[in-house]
Amino acid sequence: MNIAVIGTGYVGLVGGTCFAEMGNQVTCVDIDVDKVTTLQNGRLTIYEPGLEVFFERGIRENRLTFTTDLADALEPADVVFLALPTPPAEDGSADLQYVLGVADHIGQLLAANPHWGYKVLVDKSTVPVGTAARVTAAVEAHGLASGVHFDVVSNPEFLREGAAVEDFMKPERVVIGTSSPRAAETMHRLYQPFVRSGNPIILMDEASAEMTKYAANALLATKITFMNEIANLCDRVGADVDHVRRGIGTDSRIGPKFLYAGIGFGGSCFPKDVQALHRTAREEGYEFRILKSVLDVNEDQKKTLVPPVLDTLADARGRLDGRRIAVWGLAFKPHTDDVREAPAHVLIREFVSRGAEVVAFDPEAIETTRATFAREPLAGTGTLRYAESAYAAASGADALIVATEWPEFRRPDLGRVRESMRTPLVFDGRNVFEPAQMVEAGFAYRSIGRPTPEACTLDAETSAPLAPEALSSFTISETGVLTLP
Ligand SMILES: NC(=O)c1ccc[n+]([C@@H]2O[C@H](COP(=O)([O-])OP(=O)(O)OC[C@H]3O[C@@H](n4cnc5c(N)ncnc54)[C@H](O)[C@@H]3O)[C@@H](O)[C@H]2O)c1
Known part of the structure; x- marks a missing residue:
């Protein structure tokens, strides 16, 4: 044809x-x-x-x-x-x-x-x-x-x-x-x-086909957002969203996909499509309330790592002058160079506006990020530069933020990362690491909706992570198997 x-x-x-x-x-x-x-x-x-x-x-x-x-x-x-x-x-x-x-x-x-x-x-x-x-x-x-x-x-x-x-x-x-x-x-x-x-x-018919696309994207965005809210609650009550995910994802009525908690969805489709469906409803005199909540929660979720970063690194005025923050991942998701509505960009804007030196790495999305910030420049006294590798970005940093779950970020040489950082502080916005593994590797670690073992707490005096000996007396493996000491 x-x-x-x-x-x-x-x-x-x-x-x-x-x-x-x-x-x-x-x-x-x-x-x-x-x-x-x-x-x-x-x-x-x-x-x-x-x-x-x-x-x-x-x-x-x-x-x-x-x-x-x-x-x-x-x-x-x-x-x-x-x-x-x-x-x-x-x-x-x-x-x-x-x-x-x-x-x-x-x-x-x-x-x-x-x-x-x-x-x-x-x-x-x-x-x-x-x-x-x-x-x-x-x-x-x-x-x-x-x-x-x-x-x-x-x-x-x-x-x-x-x-x-x-x-x-x-x-x-x-x-x-x-x-x-x-x-x-x-x-x-x-x-x-x-x-x-x-x-x-x-x-x-035409109208049903048009609606099908919006319904699909709105439902997927809602599923992610629901899980992000469960994660936020897990943080407060001491539950682990990863266990909850496996617990509910095995229910065939729910299914295992789109249940991963993180720092919010981005991209060129979900945000604008949820917005457009909400608008269509409103034009028809119908208030599609769940969609408004999805959009609001997602905007907040993109910034969910900001308060803990400020708590640890900012001065009394909330400034990050003199602090270097590494960002791993710029694309809104792995395997693409698309940075439209990327949560990483929201974080970078926030840190630069507070005076931080941000050093970012992404396997594919550095050029698209450059182009975006050339069109819509960053505001504030901080700076952004790009590193040639994940390790180079982390080197000398006071904190490392994982913003996109590229496979290569999942199994780095943690010893090398730890050694090269000024402060071994990791904020994992995509839950790519296991908390216990990070404690063992000597990091102070925080992820989304998973309890931080006590040993991860940063020593306020020395800025060093506390010793990892206080790990809990049993471990639960990826597959949920309980191992007693
Ligand atoms: N990106 C996705 O994953 C995805 C998935 C499903 C549906 N969609 C939908 O598909 C549509 C396109 O999305 P996209 O991501 O490919 O957009 P895009 O911005 O990547 O591409 C759109 C292209 O159209 C070109 N263009 C603009 N005006 C033109 C004109 N008058 N004549 C010829 N070309 C013109 C632009 O230069 C651009 O190259 C959107 O409605 C989007 O919501 C996107």
């Missing part, structure tokens, strides 16, 4: 590349000239595991091309995907200017070229209920000749950044929202090779 993908960001580039890998002829369009030039030169513009091989093959075999010219891509296309940004507007609703702007342009081109044939226009962006109808209206507004046929389909995308290629190639389900049998048949044909193992293609 011939496919046009309009918008070549995380979704458009992954989707376009994967459609090409499946043998389709794909043209990706973007208005960002630099991005298109980079892609035309065979270089990727995002980091996504597994993308490079398909990308290079698609280009080499001439199935994948890039352009800034919408008309070039639209003319031969059977299916046209709109993978455009839908950022939050001032009032929290999804800003549809990009989607409707492109729909308008498509309408102009189709009106001027009635011989281009039938097109399926697909809303791939996450868009509020009613958008398929608005896209249809924007195209039809150009007074199309009677021979021009098109249908608008809602086909929300469920890929996870960091596993986007795998998710796109083997989706757990494909949701197709359309009332047109012709469009449904085309979409079915396009997606059939992606669901050969039997995962369903679920056909529904």
